[in-house]
Amino acid sequence: MTKHMVVDAAPRPTAAARVLAVLGAFGPQHRRLSLSEIARRAGLTLPTAHRLVRELVKWRGLERDENGLYSVGLRLLELAALSPRWLQLREAAFPYIDDLHETTRGNVQLGVRDGLEVIYVEALRAREQNAVNSRVGGRWPMHATGTGLVLLAHAEADLQAKVLQPPLRRYTPLTVTDPVEVRRHLAHIRQTGVAVARGQITPHDLVVAVPVLDPAGEVTAALSVVVETERARPRELAKLLTEASRSVSARLARTPISLPVPRRAPG
Amino acid sequence: MTKHMVVDAAPRPTAAARVLAVLGAFGPQHRRLSLSEIARRAGLTLPTAHRLVRELVKWRGLERDENGLYSVGLRLLELAALSPRWLQLREAAFPYIDDLHETTRGNVQLGVRDGLEVIYVEALRAREQNAVNSRVGGRWPMHATGTGLVLLAHAEADLQAKVLQPPLRRYTPLTVTDPVEVRRHLAHIRQTGVAVARGQITPHDLVVAVPVLDPAGEVTAALSVVVETERARPRELAKLLTEASRSVSARLARTPISLPVPRRAPG
Numbered sequence: 001m002t003k004h005m006v007v008d009a010a011p012r013p014t015a016a017a018r019v020l021a022v023l024g025a026f027g028p029q030h031r032r033l034s035l036s037e038i039a040r041r042a043g044l045t046l047p048t049a050h051r052l053v054r055e056l057v058k059w060r061g062l063e064r065d066e067n068g069l070y071s072v073g074l075r076l077l078e079l080a081a082l083s084p085r086w087l088q089l090r091e092a093a094f095p096y097i098d099d100l101h102e103t104t105r106g107n108v109q110l111g112v113r114d115g116l117e118v119i120y121v122e123a124l125r126a127r128e129q130n131a132v133n134s135r136v137g138g139r140w141p142m143h144a145t146g147t148g149l150v151l152l153a154h155a156e157a158d159l160q161a162k163v164l165q166p167p168l169r170r171y172t173p174l175t176v177t178d179p180v181e182v183r184r185h186l187a188h189i190r191q192t193g194v195a196v197a198r199g200q201i202t203p204h205d206l207v208v209a210v211p212v213l214d215p216a217g218e219v220t221a222a223l224s225v226v227v228e229t230e231r232a233r234p235r236e237l238a239k240l241l242t243e244a245s246r247s248v249s250a251r252l253a254r255t256p257i258s259l260p261v262p263r264r265a266p267g
Numbered sequence: 268m269t270k271h272m273v274v275d276a277a278p279r280p281t282a283a284a285r286v287l288a289v290l291g292a293f294g295p296q297h298r299r300l301s302l303s304e305i306a307r308r309a310g311l312t313l314p315t316a317h318r319l320v321r322e323l324v325k326w327r328g329l330e331r332d333e334n335g336l337y338s339v340g341l342r343l344l345e346l347a348a349l350s351p352r353w354l355q356l357r358e359a360a361f362p363y364i365d366d367l368h369e370t371t372r373g374n375v376q377l378g379v380r381d382g383l384e385v386i387y388v389e390a391l392r393a394r395e396q397n398a399v400n401s402r403v404g405g406r407w408p409m410h411a412t413g414t415g416l417v418l419l420a421h422a423e424a425d426l427q428a429k430v431l432q433p434p435l436r437r438y439t440p441l442t443v444t445d446p447v448e449v450r451r452h453l454a455h456i457r458q459t460g461v462a463v464a465r466g467q468i469t470p471h472d473l474v475v476a477v478p479v480l481d482p483a484g485e486v487t488a489a490l491s492v493v494v495e496t497e498r499a500r501p502r503e504l505a506k507l508l509t510e511a512s513r514s515v516s517a518r519l520a521r522t523p524i525s526l527p528v529p530r531r532a533p534g
Contacts (some may be wrong), residue, residue: 015282016322023327026349055283059291060381063352072350074381077388080344081404082293085330089400095394098365114327123345127362135358137348238320 111147
């Protein structure tokens, strides 16, 4: 640990931070990157990037294609599948999500909070053309998504304050970006148990979302359906979603999310 | 890069390798680990493990639960979703997988090769009790899975030789572990376009699997259905799978797997 004895003028990223920066260079708009793009986006010198990329390829965390471009490798899917908040939640919810997908012919999403945002742990896209582009692993702001509004409505006050700190991102003319107005909406969601929002991310769509409870009765996820506003019947969607959510919650209660691994003692 | 000037007696893991070792400490049987378990499994001292775990938690690659145990965090799902071989393939295939799942009432898997093994990029479990436990992100040996046999049948000779190097793991009395016999099976798969195997991983199940072609006509994935041998109608399953696979291949040809990101020039 000699480097801890060296006092740098500028804070120097740790070795771990450099590896994570290489992975963090990839994003929805940057799925395939050249080595020099990785170096630039990660803020690393080319030799350092080269060395780290080589190690990550060996580990199968990155893959190199025939054009010499790198993309995220399947080792990361294998790892992600170990997350209790992803696969076990998804497996409990899938049959109900699948039914909702078929019944509503809309996009169906299951979202959980990660930091100040929502991540979709499942997303089934409507089969129609031009369906909203929601994807598993997608990260979205809470104020603009149905699942996010439900999770935010049931979050602690200081989290709400952080999330609602202006400016809130605007996606369409309908996106609610006034924190006071969002808070009014959150109160209404707590009162009714359902979030309904129009055109927050795509102008012509409507989302209905409901909470999913863990065995302790806490809101652990949110389930939503997105359909075109024109054909949306929010009350019916709310009813279907509430039934589905109760079934998922009941199933979570039967098969705790930490299964099949037995609980271990702390330490 | 001073550490490169130090000549150690024993090869010392690089800083990157230590970060990856922390992530690699987690596995299907080790989804929740204490700090000392992480240190032990990663072969690190407790202070080093502590420092790396702290960085990974900050980065949301690990999460700490109320019992002080760590698990894989959703940042890894977000990253995994950037893999062209996962989400884009899955999205092209999902409607057909979903239909197969409903029609066959079996487990449906979509697998791709990763190194010498298969990884499931989608897996829908049959709704019945005691369905085979196949999961997204699951990694399996090629000789024992339907998808693996299909991928192996169409792989290059040196890859086949590596995979078929004895001993091959036995899961049930029916698992074929004799490389010569596996090779005979591979030839038959190439001839018929379909893999049928009984009881390779679970004794009472039968798998039927077919290749999925990329736009260049190369085998890029394999699609399989697992049902109880007792009620299996392999010929009918083969027909359904072949139709589904053709549809997926056609869809991949229409929306190349690198979409929605435009191809970039190499370098």
